[in-house]
Amino acid sequence: MKAEIRKIALTVNGQQMSIDVEVRALLSDVLRHDLGLTGTHVGCEHGVCGACTILIDGESTRSCLTLAVQADGCAIETVESLGSVSSLSALQEAFRDNHGLQCGFCTPGILMSLCAAERHGEDLEETLTEVLGGHICRCTGYQNIRAAIEAHWAKSVTR
Amino acid sequence: MTAETGIRRPYVGQSVLRSNDPKLLTGGGRFTDDLHFPGMLHATIVRSTLAHGTIDQFDAVEARAESDVALVLGPDEIASATGMLPCVWLAPDQRMTHIPIVSRKVTYVGQPIGIVVADSRAAAEDAVEILDITFAELPCVVDSEAAIAPGAPLLVPEWGNNICAQVDAGDPRDEIEEVIARAAHVVERRLRIQRVAPNPMETRAVVARWDAADESLTVWMSTQTPHHCRDHLATALGLRADQVRVIVGELGGGFGAKEHLYPDEVMVCLAAMRLDRPVKWVEDRVESLTATLHGRDAIHRARLALDANGKFLAIHSDILGNLGAHPSNVGLGPFRVSMGMLPGPYHFERAGGSLTAVLSNTTPTGAYRGFGMQEATWVRERLVDEAARELGLDVVELRVQNMIQPHELPFTTRTFQPYDSGDYPEGMRRTAVAARAEANVTSEGRIRRGLGFATHVEFTGLGDSRSQQIVGFSLGGYETAKVRVDPDGSVSVTSGVTNMGQGIDTGFAQLTADHLGIGIERVSVRLGDTASAPYSATGSIASRSMTVGGGAVVTAAGKVRNRMMAIAAHQLEISPDDLELVRDASGRDVFQPKGSPDIALTWEKVAESAWLNWNVPDEFNTIGLEETFVYNPVSVSYAYATHAVSVAVDLDTGLVKLEGYWVTHDVGVMVNPMICDGQVHGGIAQGVGIALYEGMRWGDTGQPTTTTYLDYVLPLSVDIPDVKIEHMVTPSPFIPGGMKGLGEGGTIGSPAAVGNAIAAAIPEIAGSLLETPFSPSKLWTMIDEAGLHV
Numbered sequence: 001m002k003a004e005i006r007k008i009a010l011t012v013n014g015q016q017m018s019i020d021v022e023v024r025a026l027l028s029d030v031l032r033h034d035l036g037l038t039g040t041h042v043g044c045e046h047g048v049c050g051a052c053t054i055l056i057d058g059e060s061t062r063s064c065l066t067l068a069v070q071a072d073g074c075a076i077e078t079v080e081s082l083g084s085v086s087s088l089s090a091l092q093e094a095f096r097d098n099h100g101l102q103c104g105f106c107t108p109g110i111l112m113s114l115c116a117a118e119r120h121g122e123d124l125e126e127t128l129t130e131v132l133g134g135h136i137c138r139c140t141g142y143q144n145i146r147a148a149i150e151a152h153w154a155k156s157v158t159r
Numbered sequence: 160m161t162a163e164t165g166i167r168r169p170y171v172g173q174s175v176l177r178s179n180d181p182k183l184l185t186g187g188g189r190f191t192d193d194l195h196f197p198g199m200l201h202a203t204i205v206r207s208t209l210a211h212g213t214i215d216q217f218d219a220v221e222a223r224a225e226s227d228v229a230l231v232l233g234p235d236e237i238a239s240a241t242g243m244l245p246c247v248w249l250a251p252d253q254r255m256t257h258i259p260i261v262s263r264k265v266t267y268v269g270q271p272i273g274i275v276v277a278d279s280r281a282a283a284e285d286a287v288e289i290l291d292i293t294f295a296e297l298p299c300v301v302d303s304e305a306a307i308a309p310g311a312p313l314l315v316p317e318w319g320n321n322i323c324a325q326v327d328a329g330d331p332r333d334e335i336e337e338v339i340a341r342a343a344h345v346v347e348r349r350l351r352i353q354r355v356a357p358n359p360m361e362t363r364a365v366v367a368r369w370d371a372a373d374e375s376l377t378v379w380m381s382t383q384t385p386h387h388c389r390d391h392l393a394t395a396l397g398l399r400a401d402q403v404r405v406i407v408g409e410l411g412g413g414f415g416a417k418e419h420l421y422p423d424e425v426m427v428c429l430a431a432m433r434l435d436r437p438v439k440w441v442e443d444r445v446e447s448l449t450a451t452l453h454g455r456d457a458i459h460r461a462r463l464a465l466d467a468n469g470k471f472l473a474i475h476s477d478i479l480g481n482l483g484a485h486p487s488n489v490g491l492g493p494f495r496v497s498m499g500m501l502p503g504p505y506h507f508e509r510a511g512g513s514l515t516a517v518l519s520n521t522t523p524t525g526a527y528r529g530f531g532m533q534e535a536t537w538v539r540e541r542l543v544d545e546a547a548r549e550l551g552l553d554v555v556e557l558r559v560q561n562m563i564q565p566h567e568l569p570f571t572t573r574t575f576q577p578y579d580s581g582d583y584p585e586g587m588r589r590t591a592v593a594a595r596a597e598a599n600v601t602s603e604g605r606i607r608r609g610l611g612f613a614t615h616v617e618f619t620g621l622g623d624s625r626s627q628q629i630v631g632f633s634l635g636g637y638e639t640a641k642v643r644v645d646p647d648g649s650v651s652v653t654s655g656v657t658n659m660g661q662g663i664d665t666g667f668a669q670l671t672a673d674h675l676g677i678g679i680e681r682v683s684v685r686l687g688d689t690a691s692a693p694y695s696a697t698g699s700i701a702s703r704s705m706t707v708g709g710g711a712v713v714t715a716a717g718k719v720r721n722r723m724m725a726i727a728a729h730q731l732e733i734s735p736d737d738l739e740l741v742r743d744a745s746g747r748d749v750f751q752p753k754g755s756p757d758i759a760l761t762w763e764k765v766a767e768s769a770w771l772n773w774n775v776p777d778e779f780n781t782i783g784l785e786e787t788f789v790y791n792p793v794s795v796s797y798a799y800a801t802h803a804v805s806v807a808v809d810l811d812t813g814l815v816k817l818e819g820y821w822v823t824h825d826v827g828v829m830v831n832p833m834i835c836d837g838q839v840h841g842g843i844a845q846g847v848g849i850a851l852y853e854g855m856r857w858g859d860t861g862q863p864t865t866t867t868y869l870d871y872v873l874p875l876s877v878d879i880p881d882v883k884i885e886h887m888v889t890p891s892p893f894i895p896g897g898m899k900g901l902g903e904g905g906t907i908g909s910p911a912a913v914g915n916a917i918a919a920a921i922p923e924i925a926g927s928l929l930e931t932p933f934s935p936s937k938l939w940t941m942i943d944e945a946g947l948h949v
């Protein structure tokens with residue numbers, strides 16, 4: 001049962017590439033398993049939990065609901081494009097300082113949604129309700145995620 | 160991983176930031192599905208699509224002919240290559256004690272019946288589609304009351320009924336009945352706790368690699384109990400335990416669901432052995448909802464007896480527990496714990512329960528956060544509220560007046576729970592004061608408001624081994640820690656418990672640094688690899704990692720410190736009593752005679768000489784700086800909490816909104832308050848899910864109807880208010896370090912508090928608030944039947 005293969009061009013975290021993918025392959029699987037970017041997680045594969053959220057051309061998108069071929073020609077950003085272990089981004093710092101993660105499985109998706117919200121200038125209220133509302137976290141009870149968002153938004157507004 | 164620098168000892172009691180957060184925040188966590196090995200193949204499990212029947216045919220000819228399919232194993236091939244998995248917690252006379260990995264008899268939808276391995280997961284899933292499987296269907300039964308009704312379909316026809324075991328707990332039934340008979344007031348209700356799915360965000364996952372030359376199996380898996388899985392893998396696959404190594408990377412939550420070995424996980428390992436290639440299997444969410452153990456599913460016919468003054472006399476529950484298709488590894492355990500913990504923090508003259516546990520054509524039920532205690536709290540605290548309502552008493556006063564007083568502790572309950580320490584009435588009072596001062600309880604128009612309370616005592620830190628033997632639980636209740644100072648002065652800690660997302664590694668680093676007396680940046684904690692971690696029969700379950708594991712770490716670290724002190728004292732030619740270990744002005748950890756900072760030996764220097772075995776005390780009969788300590792607690796430790804929640808209920812929609820939440824809890828010494836609070840927050844959210852949203856459902860033919868997150872509803876941020884937590888600290892009287900467990904308390908108290916708050920908001924329906932979840936449609940119907948819709 002050989003699936004059809006197609007070549008697509010992607011810019012992933014700033015790096016241009018051209019790769020062969022099965023036309024039926026999910027973008028989440030291509031990122032994780034073909035490109036080794038395992039920071040993007042898969043929690044439900046039916047578009048509800050938000051763990052797989054990445055940015056496609058700057059818009060937060062469920063990578064489990066996106067075929068890789070649909071992203072042909074697009075710029076993709078994943079959690080790996082944010083800070084590094086030795087130099088966390090301000091948002092990542094806020095999550096760490098406020099204990100906004102426990103198992104960390106949902107976290108990369110939430111961070112990517114928040115990145116898009118921050119760039120789009122979403123206000124705190126909208127971010128806490130609409131943006132965070134697109135994510136399931138089973139560990140934190142959300143309180144400390146909200147605290148991290150509040151702390152980060154408070155800082156970015158005064159920046 | 161080392162923690163951040165900059166904070167000073169003592170670390171215990173400080174919110175030290177978690178050591179592995181940077182990794183998790185940058186996508187660098189190594190979850191099982193993140194692993195990749197050359198030549199790795201991908202598995203899909205073949206599952207029963209029928210609730211009850213037999214497999215007439217499993218024909219894989221066409222699938223095996225596919226070029227990208229490497230292996231198909233059906234029920235007969237798997238059965239002939241595997242042994243049974245033993246149930247770990249057995250009830251007396253339990254009629255089923257071992258579970259086959261696979262069988263031609265299917266008893267629930269989702270039951271694993273075979274495995275397909277292919278070049279990719281998609282190819283494996285395609286191949287499942289072309290398997291030719293035919294079943295002979297049998298009538299099925301899903302509901303526990305239907306399962307004991309005359310004429311019910313039988314899962315094991317030889318038994319003559321579906322009852323797997325019956326157990327009583329507490330006082331003799333006739334004594335309880337005698338007390339109830341003479342009581343001035345008896346509240347009797349049928350209460351139900353629905354079936355829920357644990358739903359860790361990371362589903363189960365396994366990567367298995369067989370080394371044929373070495374005849375060894377390495378298994379990376381998402382589990383809370385690596386040694387336990389190793390032992391059971393060896394049993395099921397006919398290997399010696401030393402041939403199997405289980406490694407746990409990052410765990411994306413467990414909540415009890417990952418505390419034992421599942422048959423499908425054995426199949427993945429068998430396939431890797433057959434193929435001599437690495438095989439990966441990752442459960443999808445539909446499988447997680449149907450093939451990973453569920454929790455709860457109990458019906459209680461419970462009674463609370465009071466005298467004319469509101470003094471509690473007796474509590475009893477007849478429990479009907481739904482085991483699902485077979486007893487899980489813990490079998491009747493959760494239902495038995497419900498009986499044991501039914502009395503909660505109150506005095507009773509007599510207390511107990513009677514349990515009947517039945518099989519049904521549903522996913523087996525097992526451990527889930529709150530393990531029987533959430534159910535007990537739901538039953539008891541709703542009965543107490545009903546009693547207060549019927550007698551016109553204050554819900555807080557009635558509780559306080561019946562509580563075990565602090566001076567009475569230690570206190571053994573009528574159900575043989577040896578409560579250790581604490582002040583239950585004070586916790587209740589503090590919560591009540593805070594909540595009553597702040598909660599908005601003013602109803603407006605069609606919005607009704609109410610404040611509800613629930614209080615509980617929590618069994619934490621499973622051990623000791625002797626008690627486990629008494630209750631038939633084949634898991635040693637001890638925990639071991641190994642602490643080593645290496646020649647360069649760095650410190651490694653390992654233990655048999657696992658980091659399941661709670662951050663236990665950071666807590667252990669805090670304990671180790673304090674008990675060694677050095678900076679935390681020196682300490683690294685490594686958990687989860689059976690090749691290097693000390694043996695742990697029990698692993699990270701039952702809120703025990705910090706209590707039992709932490710007790711072991713504290714003691715082992717203290718022993719290493721004593722060795723370091725003895726060496727330094729020997730080299731400085733003074734008594735250890737005259738020596739101190741301090742951090743000097745330039746940030747070095749140094750040993751120095753008390754009051755003489757000019758004569759100092761660095762931590763590194765002492766470590767180096769210890770491993771050279773130079774200049775060490777003559778009386779030393781071992782070399783080096785490694786100590787292993789096996790800690791077997793003398794008893795269980797008991798945490799406690801009181802929850803209060805304020806709700807607003809819309810009479811026209813039945814929608815419940817939580818507006819405020821207050822908790823007072825006592826978990827003994829808090830090693831890391833930030834992590835403690837996080838555990839409480841997360842536990843409460845799961846409890847709110849039980850109270851309002853979650854629930855597995857089946858259709859008449861035994862087909863599960865809640866198999867995606869569109870149907871199985873989990874709480875979102877908007878559903879969970881900020882929780883105000885007040886801490887009381889009564890150190891455990893016997894755990895070294897004074898800790899008690901806290902992983903489950905949030906989940907235990909919250910459903911009852913929410914239920915009682917709805918009852919306070921709408922007293923007209925209080926008497927029928929007996930079955931969670933209170934979805935809008937269910938509440939709307941109750942409100943309607945109460946005539947509150949005009």
Ligand code: FES
Nearest residue numbers: 043045047050064
């Ligand atoms: S994995 Fe994509 S939304 Fe859940």
Ligand code: FES
Nearest residue numbers: 102103137138139
């Ligand atoms: S931190 Fe575990 S699911 Fe969010």
